[in-house]
Amino acid sequence: MPWPDITSPAEACSVFSEDLHASLYFVNASLQEVVFASTTGTLVPCPAAGIPPVTLRWYLATGEEIYDVPGIRHVHPNGTLQIFPFPPSSFNNLIHDNTYYCTAENPSGKIRSQDVHIKAVLREPYTVRVEDQKAMRGNVAVFKCIIPSSVEAYITVVSWEKDTVSLVSVEEYKNGD
Structure with a gap:
């Protein structure tokens, strides 16, 4: 050039x-x-x-x-x-x-x-619920926590309760127990 x-x-x-x-x-x-x-x-x-x-x-x-x-x-x-x-x-x-x-x-x-x-x-009220399951007595029933899609990326299930008593911690699943 x-x-x-x-x-x-x-x-x-x-x-x-x-x-x-x-x-x-x-x-x-x-x-x-x-x-x-x-x-x-x-x-x-x-x-x-x-x-x-x-x-x-x-x-x-x-x-x-x-x-x-x-x-x-x-x-x-x-x-x-x-x-x-x-x-x-x-x-x-x-x-x-x-x-x-x-x-x-x-x-x-x-x-x-x-x-x-x-x-x-979105900042709006939401409800988390348990999906109904059917199982025969003595068999295992697997329950799923239903979280609205608008908030599911921001919610983590940390425990399950029955009648306000904690049943299982998510940590047990993470450790493979």
């Missing part, structure tokens, strides 16, 4: 100073999952910066650039993605349980963050 035709030292400094001072980088690229309560909402920063200043954009993992949905989802001028609090009846998988990424762009180029899975946890 031939050198540009530079006629003065000032032009040479101008060309090289632009090359030396342009940068684009991630400040913290370790964020991979954001789990938040539907009652609080969340703020997710795009962890990029650069010189000259960068333009930050958010996308769904499919590559579709996201847009503001008033009162539901907003991208702030500083690149922070905000998901607003919402009632359980307004849950939408495309917004509240999806994978996003951000990009940063300036004259130096364009960089893409790692995927960030954003998941809302």
Whole structure:
């Protein structure tokens, strides 16, 4: 590649100073999952910066650039993605349980963050129940604890009780006893 035709030292400094001072980088690229309560909402920063200043954009993992949905989802001028609090009846998988990424762009180029899975946890009452089973007297009956799917990832069965008396600890199963 031939050198540009530079006629003065000032032009040479101008060309090289632009090359030396342009940068684009991630400040913290370790964020991979954001789990938040539907009652609080969340703020997710795009962890990029650069010189000259960068333009930050958010996308769904499919590559579709996201847009503001008033009162539901907003991208702030500083690149922070905000998901607003919402009632359980307004849950939408495309917004509240999806994978996003951000990009940063300036004259130096364009960089893409790692995927960030954003998941809302619905704050609503739930009931855990035991599934009915039938067994002949003297045989083994296996009972299953039924946990609503909206909370099962966050619930662990730690014991079984009959008439408020603890029967078996989960630790016994973990140890193979």
